[in-house]
Amino acid sequence: MIPTAVTTTSKIVWPTTASALRELLNIDDGDKLKCHGQSTKTGERCRSPISQPNSKKIARLLDQIVDHGSFCASESLLMEMAPLIMCQRNHQNQASQRISLWVTILKPLKIVAFKKEDENDPPMTCKEDGSESLDTDIVAVKHQVLSQSKKPMSKITNDHTSQPIPSTPTKTSISSASTTSKQPSPKVTTLKHEFEDFGDAWTVIEINKRIRRLLLRSLLDTEKKSDGFIYAYILPETYRDVNPFIKIGYAQNVEKRMKDWKTQCGYGSKVICQFTAEHYVKVEKLVHHQLRNQRKREKGCPTCHVSHQEWFKIRSPTASKNIMMWTSWMRQKPYNDDGTLQEKWRKRIEGLDMTDPSCWELLTEGVFDEDEDEPEFSEEGDSFAWSNDDQSEFSEDDSLEDLDDDIPEISLTDDGYSRKESL
Known part of the structure; x- marks a missing residue:
């Protein structure tokens, strides 16, 4: 029973x-x-x-x-x-x-302290995680405790600040001031985030085949949502770097998501871009696949101890360009209402050269013959090429079943039993 x-x-x-x-x-x-x-x-x-x-x-x-x-x-x-x-x-x-x-x-079970974060794992802000959501002041205190030296702070500073300053310096006051000034001021220690490679590097063909497979597959129920954003933010400690650590995720409310990250991880994120995205769950996967060789995982967040896995060591324009490319393509509505890929897009994708690193730019930005009406300036005997698709001669018959990318990715959301957004 x-x-x-x-x-x-x-x-x-x-x-x-x-x-x-x-x-x-x-x-x-x-x-x-x-x-x-x-x-x-x-x-x-x-x-x-x-x-x-x-x-x-x-x-x-x-x-x-x-x-x-x-x-x-x-x-x-x-x-x-x-x-x-x-x-x-x-x-x-x-x-x-x-x-x-x-x-x-x-619900009553204790959280695993060092858990691996799923690709679309959002911030843990609900009370079931064993603690109330932290406000900004509590996060600041947490950082202060973690960064303090094991030695207790000297009381000289507090005693000195409570003493009235005499109008005429005396030998005693000068001596006291001199002694106090020699006390080292407490240093604010920035918690260090450490990263490692997400996995072995993929070849151009491997990346392209996985993207192709993802595109040809019908939309999952989790991928049919349209009212969301793909965002990217920089880890503050690498904000001035040429190749900073950038986190790429999705959310229905980016501002709220950044507050969630600050609550969980204790730092203020530096958002560099956010794009409105239809089928944003799928768009995020496409961006992550395209940037696979720049992907990093955090060894363990110094504040929440979670191994966040959606980080990328790339230039900011590169991140923005890839996000914009796939969000723009998705606005062309390549998928039918039932989630299946339109036949014209299927043919275009299957005709791309998988050895070409720029084949997806050709797909997303190219103008195809069937998209154009009768050319307004055509004359009898003249032939105009309105398509940038010069790759139709290529065909890829290699089986995708050899790839280990057939595990569906699950995303989570913030409200109750609904699906969660990724981060």
Whole structure:
């Protein structure tokens, strides 16, 4: 019988393996799952099989939930997973009950201190993370505590400031002032952010094939949202660098997102650009793929200890150019209302040369013959070339199945059980 109440458990911290999470959430192990719903009359477990694609997706979601390390960060993934463990025919209405059960199980668990941030992991600002949201003053105090020396501060400074200044300097006052001036002023230590390569470098062909695959794939439900922004901000300590560390993410409210980051990580971000974006979740993935070889991950934020993974070591104009390129292309509405790619765009993408680093500029900025009406200045016998697409002769037949980029990326949002924005 499927449990409807919390089972007593000795777990006090977030599970670190998918198998442990399965046990905690009472999800069957293995690849061939059956419906986790039950008959309302007899209470017996449903025997209907869960499809193979859904079973694989459940396994991926479990891994991502483990990596997220907290209930707050994993909430939308749990919402997505609950209907998948129920059969489509009879027990979809029991998904909400299962979510409520999972909430009571996972919400009390302690957060993993050094968790890996998902690609679209947003700031952890909800109270479930074990603490109230911090205001600016508390963040300042946190930095002060972390940066102070282990030695206690001398009381001379405080005593000196409380003494009235005599109108005529005496030997005693001069001596006292001289002694006080020799006291070293407390240094404000800037917390150092350290980064490492995100992974092995990709070749031009690998990058282009992954972008092509992402473009040809229909929009996921999480990618159909249109009212959002792609933004980029510079880590303050590298603001003056030629190649600063830049974070690229998406949000529906950029100003709020920057406040969230300040609350979580303790620094004021320097936003360098933000572009209105349709299907902004997909646009973010395209930008991240294009800049893959400049991508970095933080070893561990000195304030929140999270390994933030959407950093890039690039020039500001490069970041802005790539964001603008893909947001502009998405405004051309290349996807139908049902999320499928329009046939004309499919043909153009499949005809691009995957060895050409600039092929995506050609796609997004080129003018194609079928987009133009009859040329206004054409004369009989003259032929005008209105297309910049000189790559139609290229065809790429290499299979994309060899690439390890078939894991769908999940994004989270700030409100309740809705999906979260990335950061």
